[in-house]
Amino acid sequence: MATDTPPGSAPDEDAVRAALATVNDPEIHRPITDLGMVKSVEIAADGSVAVGVYLTVAGCPMRETITNSVTDAVAAVDGVTGVSVELDVMSDEQRKELAGALRGGKAEREVPFARPGSLTRVYAVASGKGGVGKSSVTVNIAAAMAADGLKVGVVDADIYGHSVPRMLGAEGRPTQVEDMIMPPSANGVKVISIGMFTPGNAPVVWRGPMLHRALQQFLADVFWGDLDVLLLDLPPGTGDIAISVAQLVPNAEILVVTTPQQAAAEVAERAGSIAVQTHQKIVGVVENMSGLPCPHCDEMVDVFGTGGGERVAEGLTRTTGAQVPVLGAIPIDVRLREGGDEGRPVVLTDPESPAGSALRTIAGKLGGRQRGLSGMSLGITPRNKF
Ligand SMILES: Nc1ncnc2c1ncn2[C@@H]1O[C@H](COP(=O)(O)OP(=O)(O)O)[C@@H](O)[C@H]1O
């Protein structure tokens, strides 16, 4: 104990703060004074000290530990007759600042595709049900766009049902350079999938926040370079990932995949209509498994019925108030399925097949669209000529 304070006099604020500097946050293991956690120090004439402490999050499990350590540290200061600790919770802003300080001042890794000036078109491929061909459509339009000379990336965001690397024939593992992840590429398409980070065929059992983190890493920590188009293969339905996509890349446009079947169309429409809540644009509807060309005659066998694509497009046009077109219909084709199994997209191996050419047409529509320069500020000010 210091001896330079005369007995009975009020404690010195510097001494109290010095005592607080000896208290570490039990989780971050750094002094609470360095973490911006000390909100206030009030010293009353009778020697009682009130300390305000910010917790990083509400319901912090360490609240008791922090309260006790602060009380003990301050009580040991000369002249302190009593200590009270009042807990508060950091604002988002303070938390961000703290996170920045912890990263050594480096800004939070941003999602490059969400930057206002980004020229990359982002398409989130969604469906109501699984098994309608969402991943098949994703890899084929990606491969077709790459064959057309576009720089294309695919994020396999179907964390539980990841299948994109196999369908695309991307067997490589991502490599890490400093803190960037280098995505493997196949058939001219860069691809990242959770499947590349799990051993063997181990199932992924993650909850919402983990999924969000994984997606954020795929978007922000993967070195995509300058892409023309990024495709996100979403899990079926309207779950956490769809919401995370809307938060992380608000400018992503939704591409809805359905089969011609009534039941599939209804759930596809529901999946698409989440765009209304997230204020995202629906770029169009793709109808897959639209009939099976009879191998023995010229007839088309409507295995899954007809009209699903039109129905979804009309429904989504009604709910969103914006015109949602049907971008194409892809027939059932054994070559498409085989191509998926072998990692050789049908658009490349058999581009003139009915499925291959339907997929290439859709890719052309999506890849050929303006990259968003129109109506965008170029950040230059015209000079007055006169
Ligand atoms: N047009 C099609 N013709 C033949 N098989 C298809 C077609 N579309 C998808 N498939 C096959 O159907 C299965 C499910 O497709 P997939 O793309 O994995 O669907 P999702 O990603 O929606 O779950 C795969 O085996 C795929 O090869």
Ligand SMILES: [Mg+2]
């Ligand atoms: Mg899939």
